[in-house]
Amino acid sequence: MSGARDRSSHSDGGKMPEQAARNSFGPPSTPSALARVISVFRREFATYFATPVAAVFIVMFVAIAALLSFQMAGLYTRGQADLRAFFQWQPWLGMLFMPALGMRLWSDERRSGSIELLMTLPLTTRDMVLGKFLAAWAFACVALLLTTPLWITIAWLGEPDHGVILAGYLATAMLFATLLSVSVCLSACTRNSVVAFVLSVAACFVLLLTGFSIVQDFFAQWSSKWVIESLASMSAMTHFNGLTRGVFDARDVLYPLSVVFALLWVNVLLLDWRGSQ
Amino acid sequence: MPANLIQATGLRKSFGTLAAVRGIDLCVARGHVLGFLGPNGAGKSTTMRMLTGFLQPDAGTVNIAGIDLAMNPLGAKRNLGYLPEGAPAYGEMRVEEFLAFTARARGYRGAEVARRVHSAVARVHLQPCRGQRIETLSKGYKRRTGIAQALLHDPPVLILDEPTDGLDPNQKFEVRQLVRDLGKDRAIILSTHILEEVEAVCTRAVIINHGRMVFDGTPKELDARVPAGVTHNRLDHIFRTLTAANSKERA
The missing domain is CATH 3.40.50.300 (P-loop containing nucleotide triphosphate hydrolases)
Structure with missing residues (x-):
């Protein structure tokens, strides 16, 4: 058999096999790519709520976000009607919480053997990766949405710039997508969820840290300005900070989109490569 | 064909x-x-x-x-309908939810999903545990669930x-x-x-x-x-004799 088989790259085939597939058995037609992604998305999203994961994750995320904003960053005592104290902690919360969401997505499938069932359903690898990623991201966005009472409180106490706060929420959602794509990709590399979690936290930490002056100062001692600027532009933190300040720069939006796209593509390649091993 | x-x-x-x-x-x-x-x-x-x-x-x-x-x-x-070795499934799902997922992944929509699930459940006599979580099923029922998902779309x-x-x-x-x-x-x-x-x-x-x-x-x-x-x-x-000779x- 030709080694060029790629589960992801095949759509629904040509006309002749299609006609052969239509017989007295089986479904009358091939579902669209969107319908296939939705079927995976539904199962994954429902799984969070079928287990204690949803309750534990949401309660802990909202509680820790509120605690950090009030106790560590003085959300109310600063005397400013904004949510900067809340947003400044989101990268660090995301660094821990997104790997917790993404770690089991592929490792559990491999450990339990259900990957064999999933991979032999009429779905492409792309459908599965996209459905799983979108379900985890949608769940993270639900947790993020549940922090909006902070926004309502600030709006009630003062006159915040709602545009900046909205941009902050969108930036956080995009940052979460970036960190989640790292975690989902690493989850495909191991059948052990704990290993996937630790690797993901480390990778997310590096992705955030390269934007910090302490790292850039370290490199500044012996490398060129070009290296330092490249490091800063590769950091999720740099682009996140840009957006949360309410300054729109297309690069800050393109960065998370391109990282997510690239890592999901790598995830598809990893799974297809494993199928050929 | x-x-x-x-x-x-x-x-x-x-x-x-x-x-x-x-x-x-x-x-x-x-x-x-x-x-x-x-x-x-x-x-x-x-x-x-x-x-x-x-x-x-x-x-x-x-x-x-x-x-x-x-x-x-x-x-x-x-x-194709496939029952992998050990009949793996998603343990946290209920039998009907799991079968409905495979039905949707195979392209069924709306009332046809319920009809297919109902028919597959009846075919392998899974009625007593159709609402039960798969991880709580006995080995026999777990295997029947695996066979039900393989038959659900009536494959040739x-x-x-x-x-x-x-x-x-x-x-x-x-x-x-x-x-x-x-x-x-x-x-x-x-x-x-x-x-x-x-x-x-x-x-x-x-x-x-x-x-x-x-x-x-x-x-x-x-x-x-x-x-x-x-x-x-x-x-x-x-x-x-055959396997030893080989x-x-x-x-």
């Missing part, structure tokens, strides 16, 4: 330096149930994984209902990896009866360690050892190879 619903030619697969499957040809026509036999590690599961598209062969082709699995994997998989081709493993005698009888009924208008490959299952269910038997086919014939032809004088465990005797040749 072609005469042979399952057609595999020259299948080969190696894992590193280990050659698991060394050139297997199989064809199964509608109305036939092929018993796939072999000792542990003979390459049965690897062959089945290649037939279902889970593993890519190093060489060889697979056609399911006339569709090339490599050229049109989605089209081929739509015509069924590949069942040890469907009766771990079942009690009553459950084994029921599954064998079901496979016999299904085999009347389908092509089925069933792997097993139990030789009496081949006699009870299969129209053809294939024995593989060290990744090569060492026997291909009807259960009667297999039985005819039993030396005179052997009266007990007749098929077990010929199975041991192992000696390799040595």
Whole structure:
């Protein structure tokens, strides 16, 4: 058999096999790519709520976000009607919480053997990766949405710039997508969820840290300005900070989109490569 | 629809330096149930994984209902029902939710999902635990859930990896009866360690050892190879003879 088989790259085939597939058995037609992604998305999203994961994750995320904003960053005592104290902690919360969401997505499938069932359903690898990623991201966005009472409180106490706060929420959602794509990709590399979690936290930490002056100062001692600027532009933190300040720069939006796209593509390649091993 | 619903030619697969499957040809026509036999590690599961598209062969082709699995994997998989070894499923899901997921993934929508789930549940007698979480099911019901998802879309081709493993005698009888009924208008490959299952269910038997086919014939032809004088465990005797001879040749 030709080694060029790629589960992801095949759509629904040509006309002749299609006609052969239509017989007295089986479904009358091939579902669209969107319908296939939705079927995976539904199962994954429902799984969070079928287990204690949803309750534990949401309660802990909202509680820790509120605690950090009030106790560590003085959300109310600063005397400013904004949510900067809340947003400044989101990268660090995301660094821990997104790997917790993404770690089991592929490792559990491999450990339990259900990957064999999933991979032999009429779905492409792309459908599965996209459905799983979108379900985890949608769940993270639900947790993020549940922090909006902070926004309502600030709006009630003062006159915040709602545009900046909205941009902050969108930036956080995009940052979460970036960190989640790292975690989902690493989850495909191991059948052990704990290993996937630790690797993901480390990778997310590096992705955030390269934007910090302490790292850039370290490199500044012996490398060129070009290296330092490249490091800063590769950091999720740099682009996140840009957006949360309410300054729109297309690069800050393109960065998370391109990282997510690239890592999901790598995830598809990893799974297809494993199928050929 | 072609005469042979399952057609595999020259299948080969190696894992590193280990050659698991060394050139297997199989064809199964509608109305036939092929018993796939072999000792542990003979390459049965690897062959089945290649037939279902889970593993890519190093060489060889697979056609399911006339569709090339490599050229049109989605089209081929739509015509295939597969019960993997150990009947893995999503433990946290309830039986009906799990079956509904596989129905949607196979392209059913709306009321048709419920109709298909209902029909599959009834077919394998899963009614008592249709609302139960899969992780809480007994081994027998878990396997029936796996068989239900494989049958749900009424596929012309069924590949069942040890469907009766771990079942009690009553459950084994029921599954064998079901496979016999299904085999009347389908092509089925069933792997097993139990030789009496081949006699009870299969129209053809294939024995593989060290990744090569060492026997291909009807259960009667297999039985005819039993030396005179052997009266007990007749098929077990010929199975041991065939696989031991092959192992000696390799040595």
